[in-house]
Amino acid sequence: MCNFTYYIITLPRAIKILMKLHEFEVMQDTDRAPHARGFTALLLGMALTIVDVPMFAIAMPGIGADLGLSTQDLALIAGCYPLVVAMLLLPAGRAGDWFGRRRMFLAGGLLFLFGAVLSAVASGPLSLGGARMLQGAGGAALAPQAMAMIPRLFLPAYQSRAFERFAMTASLASVCGPLVAGILLVLSPVWLGWRTIFLTEAFIVLLVMLMTTRQLAPDKTESATSSSFAEVISFATLILCLVAPLYVGPAFSWPVPTVVMLVAAFPCAALFARLSARAGQGSLVPFGLLRLPSLRWSLAFVFLAVSAPPGFFVILSLMLQSGLALSALQTGLVTAGFPAGVVIGSWISGRVSLQPLARVALGVGLLCASFVLMHFLLPQVTAGRLMPLRMGMIGAGLSMGLTVTSVMQLGMSGLPRDLTGSGAGTIQTMQQVSMAASIALSFAIYGTMLTTRPAVEAAAAMLWLQIASTGAATLLAGALLCFPIFRDRKVHT
Known part of the structure; x- marks a missing residue:
């Protein structure tokens, strides 16, 4: 209880310090500091919608035991949130163009807040599933607004750094969930357990909404044409x-x-x-949007490469807990090298003097190589021999940071201002659908392999899915670089 009290007292202070440091960096990077200050709130809201999925995966064993749910029940509840997000992301991104992105962001935050609170007090599968769907609707409204606001908040000379910051935040959120969830479950009292995760999400989204109302000015809406x-x-x-x-x-x-x-x-x-x-x-998807080659190729790379790691991380988290009997916190510590590598890779991406497409090719090639390395490392992993896996996580994270930053910049560069919302929604919808496919196929392969192999070998066999998808992305990037006939000039400017 003492640890939980200490956590409740120190968490707001730690978040406030991180936000102040982030705001100081933004103010140094742009002469639109009063407007750009609100970018931190947008990033935190977007990150919360992504980190929710891996955090829920870590909490699934406790939820199943507490509510008496079967594996099938957990699988259905786990799919409620990403399903609703994927369904509503694109309409929500377009609605930001029509009704104002600040307004949509605040509406999404309110829905996410109610959904998180209802999830924390859920007493059965139906109430939890319904609450997760409400959270998904809020997440769909929150997620696309941060990327769509970059052209408004930053001058063109500073937009590359803003995309770098956005991509780094998104990558960190997608992979740091196990560590964050593990810490929360260790610090929370036994009587609260997995509900701590949803209460923490509710607290953070409330803080984000307060920041948004104070720091982000209302934006102009577009013409009344609508879908x-x-x-x-x-x-x-x-x-x-x-x-x-x-x-x-x-x-x-x-x-x-x-x-x-x-x-x-x-x-x-x-x-x-x-x-x-x-x-x-x-x-919802204006015809002029898909005519842009840079966006089309960005969607392809999101499908093949950016969405590959989530499936690997969900299976790895389960394998470390069920196969090697590690705790939730120990599992998070093993994977902590990935977010550290993402930070380094994103920082490098913004400072490498290569065109975006060349950086994409470098990133996806390294990401494929890291999955090949993991494939050979996993069969030798034991509960007492985790250091090779930790080092491999750093390398994979570095590759991911380099990849996602370059892919996001490639997709959003050159979009007309009135289409940035739908462009951001299109990219993130592709990411959500591809992530769902990655997780589902990874589960299917891992479950099949478990019938004849130990958990670590089953996870290693599952990695052929990630190797194949990132390998295809590497070949695509190489073809675009070597054969200009397949690309438009706008792709690499």
């Missing part, structure tokens, strides 16, 4: 048909309805494309 309700529904149905089967299928041996949903995704995609073409520039 039709049918277009929004067709897009949400398309994402539902793509993502839901990936979570439900592996848990229930791919029943017929999941296969039907996957097949139904094709007509849904055709309907969405037709409605988008009819809506023109007011559509």
Whole structure:
């Protein structure tokens, strides 16, 4: 109890110090300091929507034991949040263009706050699943606004550093969840347990909303042209048909309805494309947006490379706890080298004098090499021999930081200001859908391999999925660099 009291007292102070340091750096980087100060709040809100997924993965054993949930129940609840986020990210990003990004950010924060509180007091699978869906709706509104606000908050000369800061924050959030969740579970009293994670999220999002109202001025909205309700529904149905089967299928041996949903995704995609073409520039994905080669290639790299590590991290967290009997905190400490490497890689990315596409090629190549190294390291890992894995985590994190920073900059550079919201939403929707696919396929491969192999060898075999996807990204980047006919001049400027 003493430790928990100390945590409650010191956490707000630690967050405040970190924010002050971040704000000081931003003020040194741009002559729009009064506006750019609000960028920290945007980054914290965006990071919270990402870190939620790995934190929930660490809390799953405690949630299952406390609420008496089966593995299938946990799989369904785990899919509620990313499913809703993926469905609503693009509409929320476009809504930021229409109604104001500050307004959408605050509305998302309110939904996320209510969802976190309801998750903390949930007493069963239905109440927890519903609360997680509400959190997902809030996360979808929070996530795209930070990236979309960069062109408004920063002059062109400083936008590269802003994208670097954004990408580093997103990468850290995606991989530091196990460590943060482990610390929270150790410091919390036994009677509170996993609920501490959701209460902490509620506290942080409340702090973010207060910062936003004080530091970020209201922004201008665009013209009243808007997507039709049918277009929004067709897009949400398309994402539902793509993502839901990936979570439900592996848990229930791919029943017929999941296969039907996957097949139904094709007509849904055709309907969405037709409605988008009819809506023109007011559509969720304006036609002019996808005509930009830089955005198209960025989406490809997000699909192949940026979304590969989450599946690896979820399986690694489970393997270290179930296969090697490590605690949640020990698991977080083993993976702590990855976020440290992300910080270094993101810092290097902003200072390497290479065009964005060349930096992408370097990053994805190193990321593929790091997964190959992990594949050979994992079978030799034991509870008493974790140092090689820790060192491999640093190298993988460095590669990830270099990759994601360059990919985000490639995708957002050159977007018209009135399309930055939909551009950010498109990139992050692709990231969410790809992350869901990565996690679901990693689970399926790992579960299959566990029937005949030890946990560490099953995890090593699962890594062939990450090696294949990042290897394909490496080949794509190499082709774009070597054969200019496949790219537009805007891709590398």
